[in-house]
Amino acid sequence: MSGFAYAIRDGRAEEIDLKTAPAATGDLIWVHLCVSDDRARAWLSEEAKLPDYVIEGLVAAETRPRCTPMDDGALVNLRGMTEADMGTDLLASVRIYASAGHVYTVMRRQLKALETVKQGVIAGRIGDPGDLIAEFSSAITEELDPVVADLGDRLDVCETQIEAIRAFRLRQRVNRVRIEAIGYRRFLAPQRAALEKLAALPVDWMHDDDRVHLSSAADRAARMAEEVEAIRERAGLMHETLTDLRGELIDQRSLVIAIAAMIFLPLTFLTGLYGMNVEGLPYAKEPWAFDAILGLCAAIAAAITGWFSWRHWTR
Known part of the structure; x- marks a missing residue:
């Protein structure tokens, strides 16, 4: 089975075997699985004994950021940076099912934020499901922030080169920034809504400090969504400007x-x-x-x- 599990008791984290994780006790039991393994669905059903509707949400092929209350728990989908080349899909997903004392996370591709969360668990910063989800959301938004800022910087460089345009590669670079901005925009706006909804859930395992961290992550996601939207519009206007300049250049040569x-x-x-x-x-x-x-x-x-x-x- 591809994955790992941690049991957190009195602020101390201990890595445990996946086979014993469903029956383990503690303040928090965190189980992480990779659904590329065909046995993951069977494990969630037979070992963890999760309801079918929860399993379907955890192993779904296509997901958008969302938060769905389920009985005394919640199913949360978030998107973050990954080291793998994903083509036009720039962000990979983490599916989280949280309830009192248990959190199950499932990924198809490993997020960069996963290692940060594991280090937080080992360091004793995480003591309940709310802390774990808040750590995931904070790590994801912290990694996305410089990426979105870099998009704006790359577009600024392109804008400064418009007056001295001598090659058509500049339009290709602008198109690339625009495509990336569209890819991030697809998930940042719903991710903000998911985090805000999660922070407002009336569940006992979500503490006030968790809600504050989730609200902070939601605000950062909102700011990044607005910045990405502005970048997309700027890139569109710049593309039109470059097209007009190219037309004028052709007219002059003609x-x-x-x-x-x-x-x-x-x-x-x-x-x-x-x-x-x-x-x-x-x-x-x-x-x-x-x-x-x-x-x-x-x-x-x-x-x-x-x-x-x-x-x-x-x-």
Whole structure:
């Protein structure tokens, strides 16, 4: 079985065997499982003897942050940073079922916050289910905070480079920031609602200090959700700006090409006319004819260029 269990008695944590965890006694029994193991569902049903609706919530494939009261306990889903590459799904989930004296946590991918929570348990900072959930929420929000701030910094760098745009890679970088912001936004707003709902649950195993910590984590999640939303809007506006700049750059280059074509069009006609191998071309036998044609071509080119400049078409 993939996982571990801790029994907390009088502020001291002791790691215990998963097989004996359901029958263990103490102030808090924490059981953590990884559902990638096929036996996890069976263990939750046969050993822990949890209700089917609780098990379904713990092992669900797709979850959004939420808090669902269940009898004398609560099922909580939170999202946090993970070390694994998850593609477009930037945050991994932790499913928590808490009741008086027991907490069951289930993950498909290990969160970075898990190690922080384990260290808190070992250090004796956690004594009841409320403390454990508060530790999870605080660790998750503390890890997300610098990530969201980094998104804003990356967007600030992109904004400073707009005026000196010379490559189209800047638009790709803005798109990447926008995609990441959308990914975080999907979970930060409901996570705030889940933490606020959990802090307001009328359960005996949730103490006042736990509610304060959960409210603090909810406020930080709300602030990050607002910042991510602002980043997403800024990235959208910047993408439109870059698209407009690219369109203007293409128009300017097209105008230069069109002006060059207009200048050389009459010159091409004149040189093509005198390049024909036929008799009767005016002044074809005169020794000054070549110099005259060159001078005429230069005069025509200068006149057309001067006219474009006068009309400000070259700007």
